[in-house]
Amino acid sequence: MxxxxxxxxxxxxxxxxxxxxxxxxxxxxxxxxxxxxxxxxxxxxxxxxxxxxxxxxxxxxxxxxxxxxxxxxxxxxxxxxxxxxxxxxxxxxxxxxxxxxxxxxxxxxxxxxxxxxxxxxxxxxxxxxxxxxxxxxxxxxxxxxxxxxxxxxxxxxxxxxxxxxxxxxxxxxxxxLDFPAAEIETEVVAQEAGIDESTAGSLVALGNAIRNLDGAALSEVASTRMLILAGGLVAEGLHLLDAVQSAVVEVLSDDPDVIRGLGELVDAVLPRR
Structure with missing residues (x-):
């Protein structure tokens, strides 16, 4: 390939x-x-x-x-x-x-x-x-x-x-075309958002975790575009968790229960720093 x-x-x-x-x-x-x-x-x-x-x-x-x-x-x-x-x-x-x-x-x-x-x-x-x-x-x-x-x-x-x-x-x-492998998507998110590869890798890990959810009440999953948007907010000084909440979690659903579940997934996947 x-x-x-x-x-x-x-x-x-x-x-x-x-x-x-x-x-x-x-x-x-x-x-x-x-x-x-x-x-x-x-x-x-x-x-x-x-x-x-x-x-x-x-x-x-x-x-x-x-x-x-x-x-x-x-x-x-x-x-x-x-x-x-x-x-x-x-x-x-x-x-x-x-x-x-x-x-x-x-x-x-x-x-x-x-x-x-x-x-x-x-x-x-x-x-x-x-x-x-x-x-x-x-x-x-x-x-x-x-x-x-x-x-x-x-x-x-x-x-x-x-x-x-x-x-x-x-x-x-x-x-x-599909969402790329993690290493490629990490490079794309880092390049497009203007962030370091470590942060981009964390965003990609979250994106893949959301994509792998079973029975989730989501009409869409976290796209590469969403991860880039979140990364862009981080590049502007926003905390990673706040950026993810705004650019990923709140965008994927309006259902309070789904938002709560996504928030728990975010806490489990993303490093607190």
């Missing part, structure tokens, strides 16, 4: 987003990009899907256009619409159309939140055609060189009403 410490620098000298690979995901994405193949990212909330796409966009030297999926999203939100400007009706490209024209990476985050009749618009872009029909303009755009479609979702949220159609899934190269 290949492990990469993924930090890149743009031509202007600004550092790219830090990404610590835990498997072959970087190589898979690069290979898919060379073929122009679309990529599907699967993984729990806060495990680094968005950061991975940001890092890959830097690696490939491509502009990244991100769209957050939601239940009210329409095809016009992606493709574009006519708007009134200065008394005239003008066409305004949506983010997907702009990415197609400019050869950018278009990242549709949490795609299952959008209506299925909306996601069908990406089908011609996600197969050999690499085309985007724009019915309102009576035209079809061919994707510019460099265009790539990336979508993501959290399998834990899937249901009969919110799932990805087989006709959509089978057009994509799929990459599964």
């Amino acid at each position: 290949t492990v990469n410490n993924f930090r890149l620098t743009t031509e202007a000298g600004s550092p790219a987003p830090f990404y610590r690979a835990a498997g072959p995901e970087v190589e898979i994405f690069r290979a898919a990009a060379r073929r122009g193949s679309p990529v599907l990212l699967k993984g729990p909330t806060g495990c680094g899907k968005t950061r991975f796409v940001e890092a890959m966009a830097h690696d490939l030297g491509r502009e990244l256009i991100t769209v957050a999926g939601h239940e009210d999203m329409t095809s016009a939100d992606l493709v574009g619409r006519f708007l009134l400007k200065g008394g005239e009706t003008v066409w305004v490209d949506g983010p997907l159309t702009r990415a197609v024209r400019e050869g950018a990476i278009c990242y549709l985050d949490e795609i299952v939140e959008a209506r299925q009749d909306t996601t069908v618009v990406i089908h011609p872009l996600a197969d050999h055609r690499r085309e985007l029909p724009i019915d309102r303009l009576g035209t079809t755009l061919s994707a510019a060189p460099g265009f790539q479609l990336v979508i993501s979702y959290n399998p834990g949220y899937q249901s009969i009403l919110k799932s990805l159609k087989d006709s959509t899934r089978q057009r994509f190269v799929a990459i599964s």
